[in-house]
Amino acid sequence: MDGYGDDATDAHDGTHAHDAALADADPRTAAILEAERERQRSSLQLIASENHASRSVLRAQGSVFTNKYAEGVPGDRYYGGCEHADEIERLAIDRARKLFDAEHVNVQPHSGSQANAAAMLAVLEPGDTILSADLRNAGHLSHGHQANLAGQVYDVERYGLDPETGLLEYDTLRERAEDVDPDLIVSGFSAYPRTVDWERIQAIAEDVGAFHLADIAHITGLVAAGVHPSPVGVADLVTASTHKTVRAGRGGIVVCGEDLADAVDRAVMPGIQGGPAMHNVTGKAVGFGEALEPAFEAYAERVIANARALAGGLADRGCRLSTGGTDTHLVLVDLRETHDRDLLGKAAERALEDCGIVLNANAVPGDPRPPKDPSGIRAGVPALTTRGFDEGAMDAVAECIVRMLEDPEDEAVRREVTECVDELCAAHPLYE
Numbered sequence: 001m002d003g004y005g006d007d008a009t010d011a012h013d014g015t016h017a018h019d020a021a022l023a024d025a026d027p028r029t030a031a032i033l034e035a036e037r038e039r040q041r042s043s044l045q046l047i048a049s050e051n052h053a054s055r056s057v058l059r060a061q062g063s064v065f066t067n068k069y070a071e072g073v074p075g076d077r078y079y080g081g082c083e084h085a086d087e088i089e090r091l092a093i094d095r096a097r098k099l100f101d102a103e104h105v106n107v108q109p110h111s112g113s114q115a116n117a118a119a120m121l122a123v124l125e126p127g128d129t130i131l132s133a134d135l136r137n138a139g140h141l142s143h144g145h146q147a148n149l150a151g152q153v154y155d156v157e158r159y160g161l162d163p164e165t166g167l168l169e170y171d172t173l174r175e176r177a178e179d180v181d182p183d184l185i186v187s188g189f190s191a192y193p194r195t196v197d198w199e200r201i202q203a204i205a206e207d208v209g210a211f212h213l214a215d216i217a218h219i220t221g222l223v224a225a226g227v228h229p230s231p232v233g234v235a236d237l238v239t240a241s242t243h244k245t246v247r248a249g250r251g252g253i254v255v256c257g258e259d260l261a262d263a264v265d266r267a268v269m270p271g272i273q274g275g276p277a278m279h280n281v282t283g284k285a286v287g288f289g290e291a292l293e294p295a296f297e298a299y300a301e302r303v304i305a306n307a308r309a310l311a312g313g314l315a316d317r318g319c320r321l322s323t324g325g326t327d328t329h330l331v332l333v334d335l336r337e338t339h340d341r342d343l344l345g346k347a348a349e350r351a352l353e354d355c356g357i358v359l360n361a362n363a364v365p366g367d368p369r370p371p372k373d374p375s376g377i378r379a380g381v382p383a384l385t386t387r388g389f390d391e392g393a394m395d396a397v398a399e400c401i402v403r404m405l406e407d408p409e410d411e412a413v414r415r416e417v418t419e420c421v422d423e424l425c426a427a428h429p430l431y432e
Helices: 015-026 027-042 055-061 084-100 112-124 149-151 170-178 198-207 221-225 258-272 278-291 296-314 345-353 382-386 391-408 411-427
Strands: 105-106 131-133 156-160 184-187 211-215 239-241 252-256 330-334 360-362 377-378
Touching: 027 411, 084 105, 084 170, 084 278, 105 258, 112 149, 112 184, 112 211, 112 239, 112 252, 112 258, 131 170, 156 170, 156 360, 170 198, 184 198, 198 211, 198 221, 211 360, 221 239, 221 296, 239 345, 252 258, 296 330, 296 391, 345 360, 345 377, 345 391, 382 391, 391 411
Parallel strands: 131 156, 131 184, 184 211, 211 239
Antiparallel strands: 105 252, 239 252, 330 377, 360 377
């Protein structure tokens, strides 16, 4: 828990001094920052794609590397004065390669979506065919949604999850791939709570002559810690977000073999972006270093245990879970069978947030409702696990969620749930 709660103070790292200086220079911005810090401290962050970075990562991302342009790659930059930028980027690369047992890692993408765009650009031509899951089937915008660049540049075909079980049916995926004959198959999901068989998908891709891109944005930290199977060395390309379950600097990475290294590097720059955000690369280096420590594996194991505790607590209290449970950091709840059939995705999200429980509305497999107001909610436990929540605390969170879903208009229930949230936050302090 070092760097997050009571057992680490701000005094040694100058945070108070920085806050005071900002308050003098720009009191309005300082007030907004303090309000956001208090929001995170005083509510339960269950957004599955969020986490709490350590003070060290926060400091790295607010460092003097904010000032430096470093277009190119270490040792081959467009600008001068990059000797220290080279050093920190090489450190981030070396740590990422060790963390994922990878041949090549590009640490420059500004986000997971940028990483996906670069991976696609590295192996595809405009008009090539992508086979991927859509938003109603746990996919992501950057996997080929029509509003995203990928959906406008490439021909996108879709595969889905079983609408009854919520599970990925590999035989159905194979049939779809044989029918579509794609140039790229995208695996990896934003709301799929089960283990993915990367080898099986890679075999399908090879059989139809396609590249395989595994997007592990959500489970980056679980893969790094070895608590979820890794697609590195299996899939042709792997993309990851670095600020979710791995708790590093905000951004993305692309992982590949040496055979695709040059293509990936050119796709990142100049293909999709210019100079890397060196302060974020620095935050990645720090976070990767933290993830290489033995304590991180224990953290990842607690994430899985806590997610299963949350899933069990919700199911025991009558919630219907997509796939029936979880193997990862998140649970997906289908609200169409709740006590109040009008309390679906967005309404449930708002009711819970009013009591300090922050999660998001999410589509469920076979969802007939629009993505902006879907039938389910998605809850993830990485941030609460960072705060020190255990399985007992997660059961208390499940109790709070279900009580609100059952009686969203009952003021007494709202008060009781809010008090429970306050007690849980006080027992697990953040950035104190």
